Amino acid sequence: MKLYPLIPALPLLGFFINILLGRKFIREKAHVVGIAAVLGSWVIAMMTVADVINGSRINEDLFTWITSGGFKVSVGFLIDQLTAVMLVVVTTVSLLVHIYSIGYMHGDRGYYRFFSYLNLFTFSMLMLIMGNNFLQLYFGWEAVGLCSYFLIGFWYEKKSASDAGKKAFIVNRFGDFGFGLGIIMIFLTFGTLHYDSVFGAVNTIAGKPFTVAGIETTLPTLIALLLFCGAVGKSAQIPLHVWLPDAMEGPTPVSALIHAATMVTAGVFMVARTNPIFNLSPTAMMVVGLTGGITALFAATIALVQNDIKRIVAYSTVSQLGYMFLAAGVGAYGAGIFHLYTHAFFKALLFLGAGSVMHAMAGELDIQKMGGLKKYMPVTYWTFLLASLSIAGIPGLAGFFSKDEILWMAYAHGGYGRFLWAIGTLVALLTAFYSFRIIFLAFHGKFRGTHEQQHHLHESPKSMTVPLMLLAVGAIASGWVGIPALIGEKLLGTEHSNLFAGFLSHVVGHPEAHGTESEEMMVMGISILAGIIGIAGAAYMYLYNTELPKKIGSAFKSAYNVLWNKYYVDELYNFIVVRPAFWVAKRVIVDTTDGKIIEGIVNGVPKEIGVLGQVLRKLQTGVLQNYAAMMAFGVFVFIAVTLVLLAAGG
Amino acid sequence: MSNLLFGYLGSAILVFSMLVVTSKNPIHSVLWMILMFFHLASLYLGLGAEFLAAIQIIVYAGAIMVLFLFVIFVLNIKEEMKGERFSAGWPIGLTLAAGLFLLTLIMTDTMLIGRKGTVTAEVLARETHTKAMGKLLYTDYILPFEVASLILLVAIVGAIVLAKKKLD
Amino acid sequence: MVTLQWYIWLSLGMFMIGIFGFLTRRNIVMMFLSIELMLNGVNLSLVSFSSFLEDLRGHILTFFIIAVAAAEAAIGLAILITVFRNRATVQIEEIKEMKG
Numbered sequence: 001m002k003l004y005p006l007i008p009a010l011p012l013l014g015f016f017i018n019i020l021l022g023r024k025f026i027r028e029k030a031h032v033v034g035i036a037a038v039l040g041s042w043v044i045a046m047m048t049v050a051d052v053i054n055g056s057r058i059n060e061d062l063f064t065w066i067t068s069g070g071f072k073v074s075v076g077f078l079i080d081q082l083t084a085v086m087l088v089v090v091t092t093v094s095l096l097v098h099i100y101s102i103g104y105m106h107g108d109r110g111y112y113r114f115f116s117y118l119n120l121f122t123f124s125m126l127m128l129i130m131g132n133n134f135l136q137l138y139f140g141w142e143a144v145g146l147c148s149y150f151l152i153g154f155w156y157e158k159k160s161a162s163d164a165g166k167k168a169f170i171v172n173r174f175g176d177f178g179f180g181l182g183i184i185m186i187f188l189t190f191g192t193l194h195y196d197s198v199f200g201a202v203n204t205i206a207g208k209p210f211t212v213a214g215i216e217t218t219l220p221t222l223i224a225l226l227l228f229c230g231a232v233g234k235s236a237q238i239p240l241h242v243w244l245p246d247a248m249e250g251p252t253p254v255s256a257l258i259h260a261a262t263m264v265t266a267g268v269f270m271v272a273r274t275n276p277i278f279n280l281s282p283t284a285m286m287v288v289g290l291t292g293g294i295t296a297l298f299a300a301t302i303a304l305v306q307n308d309i310k311r312i313v314a315y316s317t318v319s320q321l322g323y324m325f326l327a328a329g330v331g332a333y334g335a336g337i338f339h340l341y342t343h344a345f346f347k348a349l350l351f352l353g354a355g356s357v358m359h360a361m362a363g364e365l366d367i368q369k370m371g372g373l374k375k376y377m378p379v380t381y382w383t384f385l386l387a388s389l390s391i392a393g394i395p396g397l398a399g400f401f402s403k404d405e406i407l408w409m410a411y412a413h414g415g416y417g418r419f420l421w422a423i424g425t426l427v428a429l430l431t432a433f434y435s436f437r438i439i440f441l442a443f444h445g446k447f448r449g450t451h452e453q454q455h456h457l458h459e460s461p462k463s464m465t466v467p468l469m470l471l472a473v474g475a476i477a478s479g480w481v482g483i484p485a486l487i488g489e490k491l492l493g494t495e496h497s498n499l500f501a502g503f504l505s506h507v508v509g510h511p512e513a514h515g516t517e518s519e520e521m522m523v524m525g526i527s528i529l530a531g532i533i534g535i536a537g538a539a540y541m542y543l544y545n546t547e548l549p550k551k552i553g554s555a556f557k558s559a560y561n562v563l564w565n566k567y568y569v570d571e572l573y574n575f576i577v578v579r580p581a582f583w584v585a586k587r588v589i590v591d592t593t594d595g596k597i598i599e600g601i602v603n604g605v606p607k608e609i610g611v612l613g614q615v616l617r618k619l620q621t622g623v624l625q626n627y628a629a630m631m632a633f634g635v636f637v638f639i640a641v642t643l644v645l646l647a648a649g650g
Numbered sequence: 651m652s653n654l655l656f657g658y659l660g661s662a663i664l665v666f667s668m669l670v671v672t673s674k675n676p677i678h679s680v681l682w683m684i685l686m687f688f689h690l691a692s693l694y695l696g697l698g699a700e701f702l703a704a705i706q707i708i709v710y711a712g713a714i715m716v717l718f719l720f721v722i723f724v725l726n727i728k729e730e731m732k733g734e735r736f737s738a739g740w741p742i743g744l745t746l747a748a749g750l751f752l753l754t755l756i757m758t759d760t761m762l763i764g765r766k767g768t769v770t771a772e773v774l775a776r777e778t779h780t781k782a783m784g785k786l787l788y789t790d791y792i793l794p795f796e797v798a799s800l801i802l803l804v805a806i807v808g809a810i811v812l813a814k815k816k817l818d
Numbered sequence: 819m820v821t822l823q824w825y826i827w828l829s830l831g832m833f834m835i836g837i838f839g840f841l842t843r844r845n846i847v848m849m850f851l852s853i854e855l856m857l858n859g860v861n862l863s864l865v866s867f868s869s870f871l872e873d874l875r876g877h878i879l880t881f882f883i884i885a886v887a888a889a890e891a892a893i894g895l896a897i898l899i900t901v902f903r904n905r906a907t908v909q910i911e912e913i914k915e916m917k918g
Contacts (some may be wrong), residue, residue, distance in 0.1 A: 671839035695826075735843065735845075745836075764871060783877060798886065
């Protein structure tokens with residue numbers, strides 16, 4: 001019996017139950033419905049993944065969705081190795097976030113609404129990754145964007161939250177516009193939107209020239225770049241990264257689920273899924289790689305000076321997503337997905353840990369006001385530490401394996417790959433630095449907050465700490481399925497230790513890697529060194545010589561200001577995009593179109609009728625003879641017309 | 651009837667009509683009207699409708715015009731005669747009347763005459779017009795006859811009710 | 819020989835004079851008089867048609883027209899007296915209640 005349609009169907013059902021019955025009947029028990037749905041989904045997903053590991057591949061159309069002329073699209077599911085990896089990520093993190101939310105959102109007025117939106121999001125994300133055609137991908141794409149809007153602006157009475165929700169949605173629309181164009185181009189080129197048909201025929205367009213707006217390019221390049229537009233928006237790469245830091249207005253579980261593990265990774269997933277098209281366009285791949293690398297560096301530098309704990313982790317997410325695109329840009333889609341997989345665990349853990357800290361500090365976000373939390377919240381501290389070690393690339397933990405594979409693939413690609421490797425290594429150093437800055441400022445040292453806050457400090461309830469611990473297991477162990485052959489040979493005695501890459505190669509193929517074993521060891525060593533230098537630097541500046549940060553800040557004041565203000569990108573966009581849009585909305589639409597034209601018609605027509613009425617009113621003089629004269633005139637006309645017609649006809 | 655007689659009667663009728671419409675004193679208009687009715691009755695006689703001629707004089711000239719005279723006396727004609735006879739827009743009325751006249755004149759050129767009936771002049775000579783009319787009125791047209799009498803009854807009652815003075 | 823045409827023209831003439839009087843006189847009594855003139859014009863045309871077609875039905879209709887004209891004149895003049903009592907004027911231009 002087919003169980004896999006239940007994977008997205010159960011969360012959808014949970015959404016409907018909670019949103020329709022939640023306010024009156026279910027209320028505080030809403031988490032039961034939500035968790036039951038996602039738990040069922042998780043169980044079936046794991047069973048399906050087990051099937052895929054055993055070699056099955058499902059590609060089935062459930063029913064026809066749209067037929068219109070030559071355009072036919074069905075709702076169908078494609079479950080292959082790539083989908084299986086994503087299923088593990090989405091269902092596991094979603095389940096753990098649902099459990100965490102019991103404690104975090106306890107007592108909130110919109111409790112049932114939160115769980116229903118989380119369920120809806122899970123449904124949308126599952127439809128996105130399990131679809132077998134581009135239209136279903138686009139549906140899931142937009143639906144997760146919608147859920148993101150709902151969840152970011154969950155506390156909608158707060159203006160900054162609803163503004164952030166709007167910003168996320170609108171910025172995403174910019175990217176989705178290009179994405180939609182890309183899908184249209186695919187349909188025009190291939191006549192179908194189903195993955196298998198498109199990817200099977202993709203070689204027919206290899207190198208086909210195409211001119212757009214006077215620029216000569218190839219068809220694969222155009223399609224790939226258009227599709228990448230969507231990824232830039234959804235995965236918060238430059239220049240559409242501005243929504244992700246603001247999205248921290250939403251509740252922390254939302255940030256963990258959507259803006260760390262699942263929604264923002266949809267872009268990477270999409271690039272991996274459409275890798276046949278990208279492989280045909282070296283130009284597009286270079287654009288992808290460079291965008292990823294520059295974004296990674298950009299975001300890491302900003303994270304160095306932020307004080308809001310969630311913002312730091314948000315910029316860290318942007319930076320790590322840059323890593324994933326960097327990998328895709330050099331053809332190592334498998335490595336990018338591997339990093340997606342490990343990143344989901346340790347980034348979700350970082351966010352949930354930050355939420356735990358906020359919960360204890362009664363909503364305080366500024367790490368300058370924290371300190372010494374280690375002894376009040378041990379579980380949070382140790383899990384947070386493990387996640388930070390993972391992200392810093394300390395050997396043995398998950399982040400080491402995935403990040404190292406990316407850096408090696410970049411180096412081995414040659415050409416611009418070497419440049420990207422250099423950037424990636426620098427970013428690794430910065431990542432370790434800012435991650436441990438949080439640890440040292442928030443958990444070590446003396447408490448710098450107020451007395452009431454100090455009284456309030458406590459470890460979070462079990463519903464919050466258990467997911468932290470489970471995620472920590474993932475943050476440590478999830479990398480062990482991708483141990484590179486180099487180490488595997490030496491330690492485990494097998495060449496095929498990189499199970500993950502082998503698993504995914506059915507979908508994304510093998511990237512070309514020119515490099516010797518010694519180069520690989522050198523790359524590995526340099527990245528480990530970068531991580532250690534970062535941690536040591538943070539330790540020095542924030543544990544021992546605590547005056548140093550201020551001194552550096554005042555010495556390089558202008559550079560500090562640029563970083564603190566996020567390179568003034570928001571201000572730039574405000575000037576270029578937001579204000580002209582408001583100007584157009586106000587002057588063109590409200591004043592002219594609505595005010596003059598439509599109001600003109602709506603008011604003007606009655607006014608003209610009134611004027612006409614006033615004129616016609618003069619006919620009613622009240623004097624009988626005038627009426628009689630008009631009658632006589634009418635008779636005159638009538639007889640005259642009859643005579644003329646008779647004369648003409650007869 | 652001879653053309654001469656018709657010529658005299660016709661032109662007299664037209665002249666008297668003009669005088670009716672243009673006289674300053676309403677009493678003069680009524681008197682001209684009565685004169686015109688006599689000529690009209692003569693025309694009816696010439697057409698062989700004696701009964702109608704008699705009715706015309708008895709009812710129209712005798713009753714209705716007298717009624718008009720009474721009403722004119724009730725109203726204050728001394729005051730009325732001080733004002734203008736015609737309203738300000740009388741050229742328009744003149745043009746309309748003249749235009750309609752010409753138009754209808756043209757129209758009657760293409761007149762189609764219907765079938766002739768059975769009551770010829772010989773029949774009328776033998777059997778007087780009154781008798782013939784009576785025969786028709788009391789058989790074929792008995793219903794309109796009764797209705798007409800009802801109308802007259804209503805008119806009597808209505809006129810009295812409308813015009814009587816309120817008893818104080 | 820007096821043809822039907824002449825009678826028709828005569829009746830037309832009477833009718834149009836009646837219209838002229840109705841449209842231009844200011845006194846209401848004169849307007850009534852013009853109405854009677856119009857009615858007589860129509861009577862003439864009916865009688866002449868009837869005689870020339872050797873049918874009596876036109877005469878019958880004329881008979882009824884005279885009866886109804888009498889009734890109508892009576893009521894109309896009664897209303898005129900009532901109006902005069904309320905307004906003290908019989909100029910048609912002074913009675914403009916329906917203006918606007």
